[in-house]
Amino acid sequence: xxxxxxxxxxxxxxxxxxxxxxxxxxxxxxxxxxxxxxxxxxxxxxxxxxxxxxxxxxxxxxxxxxxxxxxxxxxxxxxxxxxxxxxxxxxxxxxxxxxxxxxxxxxxxxxxxxxxxxxxxxxxxxxxxxxxxxxxxxxxxxxxxxxxxxxxxxxxxxxxxxxxxxxxxxxxxxxxxxxxxxxxxxxxxxxxxxxxxxxxxxxxxxxxxxxxxxxxxxxxxxxxxxxxxxxxxxxxxxxxxxxxxxxxxxxxxxxxxxxxxxxxxxxxxxxxxxxxxxxxxxxxxxxxxxxxxxxxxxxxxxxxxxxxxxxxxxxxxxxxxxxxxxxxxxxxxxxxxxxxxxxxxxxxxxxxxxxxxxxxxxxxxxxxxxxxxxxxxxxxxxxxxxxxxxxxxxxxxxxxxxxxxxxxxxxxxxxxxxxxxxxxxxxxxxxxxxxxxxxxx
Amino acid sequence: xxxxxxxxxxxxxxxxxxxxxxxxxxxxxxxxxxxxxxxxxxxxxxxxxxxxxxxxxxxxxxxxxxxxxxxxxxxxxxxxxxxxxxxxxxxxxxxxxxxxxxxxxxxxxxxxxxxxxxxxxxxxxxxxxxxxxxxxxxxxxxxxxxxxxxxxxxxxxxxxxxxxxxxxxxxxxxxxxxxxxxxxxxxxxxxxxxxxxxxxxxxxxxxxxxxxxxxxxxxxxxxxxxxxxxxxxxxxxxxxxxxxxxxxxxxxxxxxxxxxxxxxxxxxxxxxxxxxxxxxxxxxxxxxxxxxxxxxxxxxxxxxxxxxxxxxxxxxxxxxxxxx
Numbered sequence: 001x002x003x004x005x006x007x008x009x010x011x012x013x014x015x016x017x018x019x020x021x022x023x024x025x026x027x028x029x030x031x032x033x034x035x036x037x038x039x040x041x042x043x044x045x046x047x048x049x050x051x052x053x054x055x056x057x058x059x060x061x062x063x064x065x066x067x068x069x070x071x072x073x074x075x076x077x078x079x080x081x082x083x084x085x086x087x088x089x090x091x092x093x094x095x096x097x098x099x100x101x102x103x104x105x106x107x108x109x110x111x112x113x114x115x116x117x118x119x120x121x122x123x124x125x126x127x128x129x130x131x132x133x134x135x136x137x138x139x140x141x142x143x144x145x146x147x148x149x150x151x152x153x154x155x156x157x158x159x160x161x162x163x164x165x166x167x168x169x170x171x172x173x174x175x176x177x178x179x180x181x182x183x184x185x186x187x188x189x190x191x192x193x194x195x196x197x198x199x200x201x202x203x204x205x206x207x208x209x210x211x212x213x214x215x216x217x218x219x220x221x222x223x224x225x226x227x228x229x230x231x232x233x234x235x236x237x238x239x240x241x242x243x244x245x246x247x248x249x250x251x252x253x254x255x256x257x258x259x260x261x262x263x264x265x266x267x268x269x270x271x272x273x274x275x276x277x278x279x280x281x282x283x284x285x286x287x288x289x290x291x292x293x294x295x296x297x298x299x300x301x302x303x304x305x306x307x308x309x310x311x312x313x314x315x316x317x318x319x320x321x322x323x324x325x326x327x328x329x330x331x332x333x334x335x336x337x338x339x340x341x342x343x344x345x346x347x348x349x350x351x352x353x354x355x356x357x358x359x360x361x362x363x364x365x366x367x368x369x370x371x372x373x374x375x376x377x378x379x380x381x382x383x384x385x386x387x388x389x390x391x392x393x394x395x396x397x398x399x400x401x402x403x404x405x406x407x408x409x410x411x412x413x414x415x416x417x418x419x420x421x422x423x424x425x426x427x428x429x430x431x432x433x434x435x436x437x438x439x440x441x
Numbered sequence: 442x443x444x445x446x447x448x449x450x451x452x453x454x455x456x457x458x459x460x461x462x463x464x465x466x467x468x469x470x471x472x473x474x475x476x477x478x479x480x481x482x483x484x485x486x487x488x489x490x491x492x493x494x495x496x497x498x499x500x501x502x503x504x505x506x507x508x509x510x511x512x513x514x515x516x517x518x519x520x521x522x523x524x525x526x527x528x529x530x531x532x533x534x535x536x537x538x539x540x541x542x543x544x545x546x547x548x549x550x551x552x553x554x555x556x557x558x559x560x561x562x563x564x565x566x567x568x569x570x571x572x573x574x575x576x577x578x579x580x581x582x583x584x585x586x587x588x589x590x591x592x593x594x595x596x597x598x599x600x601x602x603x604x605x606x607x608x609x610x611x612x613x614x615x616x617x618x619x620x621x622x623x624x625x626x627x628x629x630x631x632x633x634x635x636x637x638x639x640x641x642x643x644x645x646x647x648x649x650x651x652x653x654x655x656x657x658x659x660x661x662x663x664x665x666x667x668x669x670x671x672x673x674x675x676x677x678x679x680x681x682x683x684x685x686x687x688x689x690x691x692x693x694x695x696x697x698x699x700x701x702x703x704x705x706x707x708x709x710x711x712x713x714x715x716x717x718x719x720x721x722x723x724x725x726x727x728x729x730x731x732x733x734x735x736x737x738x739x740x741x742x743x744x745x746x747x748x749x750x751x752x753x754x755x756x757x758x759x760x761x762x763x764x765x
Contacts, residue, residue, distance in 0.1 A: 120462030131540065208651065209655075209656065210627070213567050213587075213588070327544070327545060328567070329566065330567060330568075398742040
């Protein structure tokens, strides 16, 4: 019988509000013991037991990254492996890939294709509308039966109010959320596909004026959210706003939550760590959707994280090839990599004393799980061993040349925590050399 | 004319200018002293007979790479380079490799492999020349990038004003028209405010970019207010190719409120001069008769000064590269 023992590790388990130094023992795929005192003798006799000295290290549930784009530069397996190395034990992928995730059989196919006991679990969003065109609702009931956890048009807004109303209404029958990329695409110029020269390129303001880039006003986000909140009230649907980026959006969602509506939202690390001033050199790694906003918006996102208006933090991973980014800003592709920096940039909020570590871990683990009503990950005896081991005090610098996905908006950012190991179903999906050296038996 | 100049012009004008960069990308990056020196040197060139021997750059290879249509800027750069003795090759890439799917950087690095000394780039995308400068080893001049900057135009405008009025500091300069889509406006705003002029921008609210006042200008939607006591009225072309059709109801309505005519001009300083970077839409931005009024319109002088200004810049880039 193989036991793996994590000796003297700080265990953070938000589901039980637990934060103590303990010894954790796993056997096969299960946590068999969490205790302060550990009788090592009985394990010492067993040759197959591995003991890690985890003094100074921390264990928490693995990350559930609820927003991942699988782009053309990646395949699912590659993204799963990279995710495992980044502390992610489950992730939800968007329907806007090739082929589009818009029917039950493809949802089933993706789930089977991605099934691997030692890789992050892949969950799937179904296309909310047929062919992601925003005109007719797709087979969300059947896709739901195949395991789709929610429905969205991915990186496009569901624009038509009647379509949105029907979607929300229908989704109440299957108890699934509708996830919206909130952007009034007429206002941001993205709907006028024929004349590329007037497409919104960045946040509107002094910097867009200086750079001569076309601005997307901040209100393009809240306009859609305000409409959708009214439709959520009309239909009783669970409405989820993806990657919230503006103060107005946070304010409106806060009020809607107070009024008792079933509304949730997430944001992504760029929106609480960066602002539009990053674009001053036309660096296309910062060309994102929604665009990086003003400093005031960034501060509002932090306030939303602090007071719980924002429920979860997702990577919003959208890796792009170097070729599509080595372009003039207007011609460059939109999006940046995110899975590899999600954990450390989120924990930067702890280092900056914006939130405590328990809360930071919650944003990455149990909070997204609660949004979808799926089993909340919890590290307790008899539960499955899906967890990460990390060092909260390992200062280092993110370097784009060391990442597997590109581009990163966090190149040269100083961070303070590092993932050392990811265990999925009791097996090491990833262990780095530092952690290997912690083996004492 | 030179006696009207301030700031060591006597020293500057007889020798090439040395700049802090071997690229010329944006006025926003430039110091007042550099602008001043380039203007002094350009003034010197403007005073020379066009057959004077200024062939200081023999063997210097200039590629004029235009990704957007241009007549006056391209010819002006070519003349400037030729008057300096450089070899010039004009390349129009509007319908060429780009359409074949080659990426901009591939095109650029192919050109760079031919070892030119200078690439003069016009591109429809803001920031494109910056990308060239980042990846290529030769000097780059921005000949207009999207809505961002047209730095040589701002210098030639400044030289035109200085030669007519004598100075820039304290002048009231009204820039009127499609500010939102205009790289000329942005470069002029940066240059003129740096040199101490009072800049007012006049545009319909749909063509006034966000937070423009943070660039140090006063903004007006009413031309009659914006033009009051102006010493210089600078008009901009309506950039229909960069508009979506929702900015402006009609050219007729635009001319009524924002076109320069005798009535509106009468509110400016009685000696006010009129400028336009061209090409002009007569009867839209400016009444045709005013454009042709040689006492007030400096439009042809602007074109003339373009060559002198571009000579001073090309020479300066060569000089700045040699010395670093």
